Amino acid sequence: MLLIKRAQKHDTDAFIQLIDEYKTALYKVAKTYLKNEEDVADAIQDTILSAYEHIGELKTVSYFKTWLTRILINHCTDVVRRQKRTVSMEQAEEQAGTWIESDYEFYDLLRELPEKDRSIFLLYYGEGFNIREIAELLEWNENTVKSRLQRGRKKLEQVLSC
The missing domain is CATH 1.10.10.10 (Winged helix-like DNA-binding domain superfamily/Winged helix DNA-binding domain)
Incomplete structure (x- = not known):
């Protein structure tokens, strides 16, 4: 909670610590929506940027993880909507090797x-x-x-x- 409050006061180090704490969870959520590693990385990057820019708007610090995940889901659905493509099973199995x-x-x-x-x-x-x-x-x-x-x-x- 303290990290979130510090991040809301534009403490970049606190924000980096927060993101580091949630990076695995972000990856797992993005991976359920997006199969391409580059798309996953882009969605996470966009999420981090959006969260950094708008963390001051977070009203309840205990909902940080929920808020961050909602931003990520929105970015993932935007990617899916834009690309409207499918991944072959071979590509999915190839990418699964990183899990x-x-x-x-x-x-x-x-x-x-x-x-x-x-x-x-x-x-x-x-x-x-x-x-x-x-x-x-x-x-x-x-x-x-x-x-x-x-x-x-x-x-x-x-x-x-x-």
């Missing part, structure tokens, strides 16, 4: 879900956001998030039992 092995299994399993459900699972299980926070981040109803989690669990249960 930690345990994460690879998690992401491999997530591929079984529709794209919108993947982001919910990553935010819930991978990043520890609760349902209310995910609903705010994605600008969805909480019940929608709950039902997508439930459907996704059932789908993954079927995949794992095969």
Whole structure:
């Protein structure tokens, strides 16, 4: 909390520490939306710049992670919207080599879900956001998030039992 307050007072070192603390989480979220490493890097870079420019507008410091993740999701959806392209499975497997092995299994399993459900699972299980926070981040109803989690669990249960 202290770092965030310092960053809001334009303390660049505090802001750098904050970003360093959340860089892995940012990468994981961006990776669920974007498959190309360059796109992921661009989205994260744009997120960091936007956050730095607008951190003074953050009203509640305890929502910093949620606020930062929302900015990232907005940048990722902008990239997807602009490019409207798909990644072949070969390219995805190539890029998967950069992930930690345990994460690879998690992401491999997530591929079984529709794209919108993947982001919910990553935010819930991978990043520890609760349902209310995910609903705010994605600008969805909480019940929608709950039902997508439930459907996704059932789908993954079927995949794992095969």
